[in-house]
Amino acid sequence: xxxxxxxxxxxxxxxxxxxxxxxxxxxxxxxxxxxxxxxxxxxxxxxxxxxxxxxxxxxxxxxxxxxxxxxxxxxxxxxxxxxxxxxxxxxxxxxxxxxxxxxxxxxxxxxxxxxxxxxxxxxxxxxxxxxxxxxxxxxxxxxxxxxxxxxxxxxxxxxxxxxxxxxxxxxxxxxxxxxxxxxxxxxxxxxxxxxxxxxxxxxxxxxxxxxxxxxxxxxxxxxxxxxxxxxxxxxx
Numbered sequence: 575x576x577x578x579x580x581x582x583x584x585x586x587x588x589x590x591x592x593x594x595x596x597x598x599x600x601x602x603x604x605x606x607x608x609x610x611x612x613x614x615x616x617x618x619x620x621x622x623x624x625x626x627x628x629x630x631x632x633x634x635x636x637x638x639x640x641x642x643x644x645x646x647x648x649x650x651x652x653x654x655x656x657x658x659x660x661x662x663x664x665x666x667x668x669x670x671x672x673x674x675x676x677x678x679x680x681x682x683x684x685x686x687x688x689x690x691x692x693x694x695x696x697x698x699x700x701x702x703x704x705x706x707x708x709x710x711x712x713x714x715x716x717x718x719x720x721x722x723x724x725x726x727x728x729x730x731x732x733x734x735x736x737x738x739x740x741x742x743x744x745x746x747x748x749x750x751x752x753x754x755x756x757x758x759x760x761x762x763x764x765x766x767x768x769x770x771x772x773x774x775x776x777x778x779x780x781x782x783x784x785x786x787x788x789x790x791x792x793x794x795x796x797x798x799x800x801x802x803x804x805x806x807x808x809x810x
Contacts (some may be wrong), residue, residue, distance in 0.1 A: 579621040580637040582608055583650075587643030588660075600643035601660040601704055602720055607746060611639055611656075614750045628766065634731065637757070637770065645701040645723075652736050653728040655752055655770045661702030663743060665718030668692030672712055673757040680709035704741070722749045726756060726781060727774040735771055740782045751783040759784055 587600030589608070615621060620637065628635060644661075651657020671692035678686040678693070684732035685696040686706055692714055693706070693708035702723065707715040728737030744752065760770050775781050783789040 575586050576629050578636060579624040580612070580615055580639060581633075582611065582639040582641070583654075583700055583774075584608055584641040585643050585647075585649040587648075588598035588641050597643060599646055599703070601662055602717065603643065603660055604746065607641060607658070607749075610746065610750050611641075611753055612619040614754045615757055618754045618761075620757040620761065623761050625765065625766075634769070637760070638729075639753070645703045651725055651728070653730050653734065654737060655728065656756055657725045657727065657737055658726065658749055659723040660723070661723045661743060662704045662707070662717045663697075663700075663702060663721075664695060664704065664707045664715045666692055666695075667714050667716065670712045674711065675705040675710060676709045677715050680705045714719065721742060721745055722786065724749055725754055726785065727776070728772040729769055729771040731769075737771075738774070738776055738781050740785060742782075743780055751787075755787055 586594065587597030590596055590605065611704070615637065622636065624631060637656065638654045640649045640657040641652040642649050642651050642657070642659045645659055647657075647659055651659055656786075668691050671688075673688055675688060678684070678688060682703070682705070683699060683701065685692050685699050695706070704717050707717045722745075723739060724744055725737035725739040727735065729735050740752075756770075760773065763773050775784070780789075
């Protein structure tokens with residue numbers, strides 16, 4: 575992306591190079607998510623805000639966005655300000671199950687057991703990779719609900735931290751709206767030198783309330799402009 579106020583990285587499954595074979599792990603998607611996220615930041619006012627606040631934008635000040643096409647998460651959404659992982663919630667068709675065990679064998683986490691009523695998935699631990707549904711020769715498991723896992727607040731650097739994941743699976747529109755609220759949250763609390771991850775709660779429920787728009791509106795920034803914030807950051 576040419577805009578220096580954010581950096582967007584997508585795994586090769588979502589942004590394949592023409593000369594390389596398609597990624598076998600990427601889950602179905604409509605495409606265009608990268609453009610939608612960029613548009614959401616622009617509409618939220620983030621590029622104009624940072625450009626006006628920081629005359630010389632450094633690489634670490636840009637919001638880092640990462641898109642991954644499956645739970646392998648090769649592009650590293652866990653260490654991004656805002657990361658999306660494509661995932662699914664397999665649906666069961668018990669009447670089609672023959673008990674062959676192909677789904678259980680395909681699950682890397684070993685979260686599927688076979689029961690008389692068909693395959694049983696440990697939903698709490700399931701990563702939503704869809705390998706079980708792809709392996710089933712009888713369509714007893716299908717790629718039913720597709721969406722995005724959302725995580726926010728990750729970073730590398732001197733004090734690295736893993737992102738916090740929101741509960742649930744989100745549609746394209748919901749994920750885009752979450753990013754817009756994240757940008758609004760950051761702008762309301764922005765201080766030069768302050769990383770976004772340091773401002774976000776580490777509790778998934780509290781973070782979810784912010785990104786879903788269920789938290790109280792952020793307090794306005796104190797007056798004083800960017801130079802006042804820079805002096806405060808130095809004293810801290």
